[in-house]
Amino acid sequence: MAETDIFYCEPREKTGTGGARAARRAQWVPGVLYGGGADPVAIQLKKNEVEKAFKNGRLRSHLAKIDVPGEDGQQPVIARDVQIHPVKGLPVHVDLMRVDEKTRLDVAVPVRFINEEKSPGLKKGGVLNVVRHAVEVYAPATAIPEVFELDVDGLEVGDSIHASAIKLPDGVTHVITDRDFTIATIAAPSALRSADEEAEAAEADAESESDEAGDAENEAEDKEE
Template identity: 30%
Template structure:
């Protein structure tokens, strides 16, 4: 599936220019990487917002159309307004069909509905939700499946258990000491039970203390009245 992003060149730079663009419902953006110079562009806020609602936009090689020029890029960074959550800036990285690119791809946990341990009320703990991979642009996956269908209570899946698509390498496992860089992706455990400690009140002691307090209070009250007189 091909995803096309439309853009136009922009010449003005700086905070003031960016503010003016946003008032026109445009998003300041940039294309960089490769042997070419960076290109300053702007995107339609409604179009890019709609595209970013699809996870494939984050995990695909995009056809970026700048006027009549086409660039093959991947989405590198999205900056959002801290309060409004609107898109403030987008970075695109050029890709070369002959050179491997390094990027993050999401993990898709499949088989949860068929897992017997989960159907009995146990929990699937997800510790890793994405991994860094290296591959040629043509081999870029939309995600890595983690099959938990047969994962039993007390068992876990680690990075070394993942089955990578052909041509895709997980960068974390390219070190000499693989065990040191391996980590648990998910596990099945019993649900946590929050125990509430009930405070046991001794009624007799409570009443006794209450009586003493009352007598002391009455004595103090009398002394106070005497002093006031």
């Protein structure tokens, strides 16, 4: 089961760009707490706690809790918007949404492939071409899948893995429902693709030469007549 992060947060008195910069200088990450039938509140979170969750891949689409001074208990929340520093690559602003067991969210759940050593296509030198590294689903906020495992056992070169291969937990549905979209394929190795392309090119050249020879023969017959 995935670890649940607990963020200590405080109300942020100063808002706007100046307030956000002041919070960052003091080793906080500014943010907003909203949802749950309450008014939005400007908050600040401990930088080390936010960066730990982010580096471990748990900040987005993972249920967390916040510890608010003066309030009893810890509130379940989920990060709905995370702004990343363009150079440092770390969170600089986080919007948290209050949730409960009735809250349903659209989230991107990462995919993981298993039994790659049992795929004949990969053994032959094929390549696992991942089309989607995550799949969007609607899920209860308190029961978001951590990862979807997809089995490549028995797959040959040219085979594909589609959305229908995912075993969705109860209460979880795909966001995309109008097609059985592709998640990954077993692509031919580059050497084999090159050989196939050369063969196709040679075949095309042969057909072209045959057509040219036929045209020349027809032209000669026309002259004789």
